[in-house]
Amino acid sequence: xxxxxxxxxxxxxxxxxxxxxxxxxxxxxxxxxxxxxxxxxxxxxxxxxxxxxxxxxxxxxxxxxxxxxxxxxxxxxxxxxxxxxxxxxxxxxxxxxxxxxxxxxxxxxxxxxxxxxxxx
Amino acid sequence: xxxxxxxxxxxxxxxxxxxxxxxxxxxxxxxxxxxxxxxxxxxxxxxxxxxxxxxxxxxxxxxxxxxxxxxxxxxxxxxxxxxxxxxxxxxxxxxxxxx
Amino acid sequence: xxxxxxxxxxxxxxxxxxxxxxxxxxxxxxxxxxxxxxxxxxxxxxxxxxxxxxxxxxxxxxxxxxxxxxxxxxxxxxxxxxxxxxxxxxxxxxxxxxxxxxxxxxxxxxxxxxxxxxxxxxxxxxxxxxxxxxxxxxxxxxxxxxxxxxxxxxxxxxxxxxxxxxxxxxxxxxxxxxxxxxxxxxxxxxxxxxxxxxxxxxxxxxxxxxxxxxxxxxxxxxxxxxxxxxxxxxxxxxxxxxxxxxxxxxxxxxxxxxxxxxxxxxxxxxxxxxxxxxxxxxxxxxxxxxxxxxxxxxxxxxxxxxxxxxxxxxxxxxxxxxxxxxxxxxxxxxxxxxxxxxxxxxxxxxxxxxxxxx
Amino acid sequence: xxxxxxxxxxxxxxxxxxxxxxxxxxxxxxxxxxxxxxxxxxxxxxxxxxxxxxxxxxxxxxxxxxxxxxxxxxxxxxxxxxxxxxxxxxxxxxxxxxxxxxxxxxxxxxxxxxxxxxxxxxxxxxxxxxxxxxxxxxxxxxxxxxxxx
Numbered sequence: 202x203x204x205x206x207x208x209x210x211x212x213x214x215x216x217x218x219x220x221x222x223x224x225x226x227x228x229x230x231x232x233x234x235x236x237x238x239x240x241x242x243x244x245x246x247x248x249x250x251x252x253x254x255x256x257x258x259x260x261x262x263x264x265x266x267x268x269x270x271x272x273x274x275x276x277x278x279x280x281x282x283x284x285x286x287x288x289x290x291x292x293x294x295x296x297x298x299x300x301x302x303x304x305x306x307x308x309x310x311x312x313x314x315x316x317x318x319x320x321x
Numbered sequence: 322x323x324x325x326x327x328x329x330x331x332x333x334x335x336x337x338x339x340x341x342x343x344x345x346x347x348x349x350x351x352x353x354x355x356x357x358x359x360x361x362x363x364x365x366x367x368x369x370x371x372x373x374x375x376x377x378x379x380x381x382x383x384x385x386x387x388x389x390x391x392x393x394x395x396x397x398x399x400x401x402x403x404x405x406x407x408x409x410x411x412x413x414x415x416x417x418x419x420x
Numbered sequence: 421x422x423x424x425x426x427x428x429x430x431x432x433x434x435x436x437x438x439x440x441x442x443x444x445x446x447x448x449x450x451x452x453x454x455x456x457x458x459x460x461x462x463x464x465x466x467x468x469x470x471x472x473x474x475x476x477x478x479x480x481x482x483x484x485x486x487x488x489x490x491x492x493x494x495x496x497x498x499x500x501x502x503x504x505x506x507x508x509x510x511x512x513x514x515x516x517x518x519x520x521x522x523x524x525x526x527x528x529x530x531x532x533x534x535x536x537x538x539x540x541x542x543x544x545x546x547x548x549x550x551x552x553x554x555x556x557x558x559x560x561x562x563x564x565x566x567x568x569x570x571x572x573x574x575x576x577x578x579x580x581x582x583x584x585x586x587x588x589x590x591x592x593x594x595x596x597x598x599x600x601x602x603x604x605x606x607x608x609x610x611x612x613x614x615x616x617x618x619x620x621x622x623x624x625x626x627x628x629x630x631x632x633x634x635x636x637x638x639x640x641x642x643x644x645x646x647x648x649x650x651x652x653x654x655x656x657x658x659x660x661x662x663x664x665x666x667x668x669x670x671x672x673x674x675x676x677x678x679x680x681x682x683x684x685x686x687x688x689x690x691x692x693x694x695x696x697x698x699x700x701x702x703x704x705x706x707x708x709x710x711x712x713x714x715x716x717x718x719x720x721x722x723x724x725x726x727x728x729x730x731x732x733x734x735x736x737x738x739x740x741x742x743x744x745x746x747x748x749x750x751x752x753x754x755x756x757x758x759x760x761x762x763x764x765x766x767x768x769x770x771x772x773x774x775x776x777x778x
Numbered sequence: 779x780x781x782x783x784x785x786x787x788x789x790x791x792x793x794x795x796x797x798x799x800x801x802x803x804x805x806x807x808x809x810x811x812x813x814x815x816x817x818x819x820x821x822x823x824x825x826x827x828x829x830x831x832x833x834x835x836x837x838x839x840x841x842x843x844x845x846x847x848x849x850x851x852x853x854x855x856x857x858x859x860x861x862x863x864x865x866x867x868x869x870x871x872x873x874x875x876x877x878x879x880x881x882x883x884x885x886x887x888x889x890x891x892x893x894x895x896x897x898x899x900x901x902x903x904x905x906x907x908x909x910x911x912x913x914x915x916x917x918x919x920x921x922x923x924x925x926x927x
Contacts, residue, residue, distance in 0.1 A: 211322075211323030211324060212323065214323060214324060214327040215323055215326060215327055215330075217327075217364070218326075218327040218330035218331055218364075219330065221330070221331060221334045221361055221364065222330050222334045222337075224357070225333070225334035225335075225337035225338060225357070225361075226337065228337065228341050228353070228354065228357060229340060229341055234347060234349050234353070237341075237350060237353060238353050241353055241356070242357075245357055245360040245361075248364070249360060249364055252364050252368065253364075256367055256368065256371060256376075259324075259371060260371075260376060265376045265379065268379040268380065268382075269367065269379060271379075271383055272363060272367060272382045272383050272386060275383055275386035275387060275631075276360060276363060276386050278390075278624060278627070278628060279386055279387065279389065279624075279628070280356070280360055282620055282621055282624045283389075283390055283393040283394065283397075284353075285620050285621070286393075286397055286618060286620070286621045287349065287352060287353060287356070287393065287397050289618065289621075290349075290397045290398075290400065290401035291349040291401075293401070294400070294401050296347065296349060325430055328430070328434065332437050332438075335441070335468075336441065338464075339441060339444060339445060339464060342460060342461060342464055343444075343445075343448045345457065348456055348457070348460070351460045351461075354460075354464075355460055355464055355467075358464055358467060359467060359490070362467050362470075362471055365471060366471065369434070369471075369474060369475065372430060373430075373431070373475075373836070374836070374847070374850050374851050374854065375836055375837060375847075375851075378474065378479045378646075378647055378837070380479075380483070380638075380639065380642070380646065380647055381470075381474060381482055381483055381486060381647065383635065384483060384486055384487060384635070384639070384652075384656060385467075385470075385486055385490075387628070387631075387635065387656075387659070388486055388487050388491040388656075388659060389490070390628065390663075391491055391495075391632075391659050391663045392463060392490055392495070394621070394663065394666050394667065395495045395498060395662075395666055396460065396498070398666055399456075399498045399501075399502070400456075403502065404502070405495070405498065405499055405502065405665070405670070405761075405764070406665070406669065406670035406671075406765040406766065407669055408667070408668050408669025408671070409618045409621065409622065409666075409667055409668075409669075429833075429834075431833075432783070435786075435787065436783070436786055439786065439787065439790040440790075442790065442794060442824075443793060443794065443797075446793075446794050446797040446798075446817055447797065449797070449801070449813065449817065450797050450800060450801055455807070455809055455810060458810065458813055459813070462813055462817075465820070466820075469823075469824065473827060476827045476828065476830075476831050476871070477830075477831060477832075477835055477836055477837045477838070477870075477871035478827050478830070478837065478871070478876045478879075479837050479839070480837075480876055480880055481823070481827065481876050481879050481880045481883065484880050484883045484884060485820075485823075485883055488883050488884060488886075488887045489820070489887075492887050493816065493887045493890055496887070496890065496891050496894060497812075497813070497890075499894075500809055500812075500894035500895075500897060500898055503898045503901060503902075504808075504809060504897060504898060504901045504907045505901075505907070508805055508806070508807035508809075508810050508908075509806055509807065509910070509911075511804055511805065511806065515804070516804050519800055519803035519804045520800065522803065523796040523797075523799050523800045523803070524796070526796060526799070527792050527793060527795070527796035530792035530795065530796075531789055531792045534785060534788030534789065534791075534792060535785060535788075537785070537788055537829070538829075540784050540785070540786070540787050540828060540831055540833075541784075541831045541832055541833030541834075541835075542832075542833070543833060543835070543862075543863040543869070544863075547829055547830070547872060547874075547875075548829075548830070548832050548871075548872045549863075551872075551874055552830065552871075552872030552873065552874050553865075553872075555872075555873055555874055556838065556870050556872075556873065557865060559840075560840065566839055566840040567838075567839045567840075568838040568839065568840065568870070568873040569838055569839070569873045569876050569880065571873075572873055572877045573877045573880065573881070577877060580881075581881060584884070584885050587885050587888065588885060591885075591888035591889055591891060591892050592888065592891075594892045595891050595892055595895045598892075598895040598896065598898070599895050599899075645839075646839055647837070647839065649880075651880060651884045655884065753884060756888065757887075760891045763891075763895065764891075764894075764895075764898075767898065
């Protein structure tokens with residue numbers, strides 16, 4: 202029984218890590234900030250949930266499980282909120298999406314703002 | 322064995338985040354990279370504890386999750402409002418005055 | 421096929437990967453002229469080195485590095501950038517040649533010298549086989565707490581740690597003297613609220629700040645049994661207060677934790693630490709010799725079951741002494757970090773007002 | 779190759795140290811210099827912690843002897859190795875350098891703050907944090923018999 206649980210837990214960890222890696226590929230390859238934050242935050246919460254659930258299965262019922270639950274609670278509390286605040290701040294400071302309805306931003310206008318600065 | 326593979330995968334994801342943080346191009350991308358890097362660090366610490374047989378050190382993972390949040394908020398606030406002191410709710414009034 | 425050393429294992433593999441990451445990040449910090457990018461990269465550098473510390477069996481140090489490196493120093497650096505500017509001047513490459521040559525030369529010498537050091541993980545090296553082993557063997561007998569790092573920090577090297585605490589206190593006073601004890605003029609009320617921008621953030625911050633503070637106390641009192649202690653707990657507590665200031669504004673935070681209270685707590689922490697040492701002297705022991713913390717008459721009255729083990733009743737003084745001085749460290753570190761933050765963030769308000777006057 | 783792997787930590791530490799030193803030497807910006815100093819300081823910590831590592835060891839937080847955890851840790855190692863270097867059947871890393879570096883990190887951030895505060899005051903006095911500009915400005919100030927400030 203314990204063996205089955207630990208294999209299942211290992212499998213969940215692998216799936217969660219695979220999600221994280223996919224998210225990282227998204228962050229690396231997607232064209233602009235908003236698509237990147239989408240890739241990062243969704244896979245972070247999903248991947249973290251799967252990995253921590255898998256570790257819970259491996260650990261069995263003990264103090265370690267409780268700590269894993271706490272890690273999960275804190276990750277679920279902080280990651281989406283931070284992503285929300287970040288996207289909110291970027292959008293309200295005039296950081297325009299590159300794709301979608303905001304395509305109208307002229308390229309020469311974009312070039313005027315120097316690299317690495319986002320201040321309006 | 323599965324956990325070791327998971328550790329390797331997380332290290333790869335962290336390396337990708339470092340690349341994004343170095344490349345930028347905007348500071349918001351960098352903050353995003355740090356935040357996501359921190360979450361992956363939390364996962365790595367949890368998994369590594371099991372790989373090395375001392376899972377009791379999960380406290381460090383908890384503290385990472387919390388401090389990562391504080392840092393992200395500080396960076397966000399710095400880039401958006403150029404201040405560490407003003408309250409967040411005052412920003413809209415300022416925009417209305419400026420614009 | 422490369423020949424691997426006999427001690428090659430998952431530990432060494434992760435160690436090398438993380439060190440390579442550190443080197444890449446450090447290289448990027450050297451290259452970038454944008455100070456803000458440098459600060460963000462330095463945050464990543466701290467995170468990587470903290471994971472590395474866990475892999476190297478130093479969870480206590482990892483704890484400290486995580487909170488201090490990624491949390492406090494990033495915020496302090498941001499505060500400094502706010503008061504100066506975000507770009508470094510471009511340096512002419514000809515002026516880089518001499519420092520580069522010097523660094524390569526010194527680095528070569530260091531690597532050459534390091535070749536004589538024992539291999540990584542050598543259990544028979546003099547440091548690990550004699551000094552370290554002596555502490556490991558003596559701690560259960562002398563101190564009786566599981567976390568040997570805390571035992572060495574607070575008891576064997578308690579005098580040293582008192583000095584470190586005093587240095588932190590002095591640094592906090594230095595920053596406060598240079599940047600002011602918080603804003604020198606009274607803070608103007610925040611602008612009127614038209615729309616609420618960060619509702620999600622403000623609500624979850626209200627939820628998180630008490631949790632972080634509670635976690636700081638857990639780290640403080642769990643420090644004897646697992647990773648943690650006064651230094652880590654102090655910085656976590658300061659992080660909770662700083663998060664409050666970031667979300668709700670410095671004015672609100674200064675109403676909750678006035679700068680006067682922070683200064684008082686910092687001083688009281690050092691006094692408490694030194695006072696425990698003096699109490700030990702009064703009872704006939706050496707300075708910070710916790711075995712003499714209680715007079716023998718009181719010591720005899722303490723029942724053995726309080727510690728769960730009747731044979732270890734004589735460790736009561738050690739337990740209590742370590743708890744007290746860790747409390748002193750907590751107060752000093754937390755209050756000093758808050759004072760430093762007030763100095764930088766309060767200066768911002770001050771400087772902005774001065775500029776507006778001109 | 780084996781030698782390089784077992785001494786890789788020291789090579790990396792030396793490189794990081796030199797990266798920090800290079801920033802301090804080459805950059806005229808006071809804030810960048812402080813970041814360089816911080817990297818330099820961290821690398822010292824890395825060296826100490828590297829020296830404290832014991833192969834197959836675990837963190838210096840005592841494991842209950844003869845508990846399941848202790849048996850699990852011991853089962854990963856050669857019994858002869860555990861008998862020689864272990865304490866009650868568990869091999870620990872050296873706690874002493876950990877103590878030194880733990881306090882050094884907190885003291886490090888406090889001194890970093892002092893350095894940055896000095897940089898802020900320099901900026902307020904001279905309007906710049908670049909060492910070259912400050913030098914020029916202070917020379918101008920000392921030659922001009924301006925009003926007493």
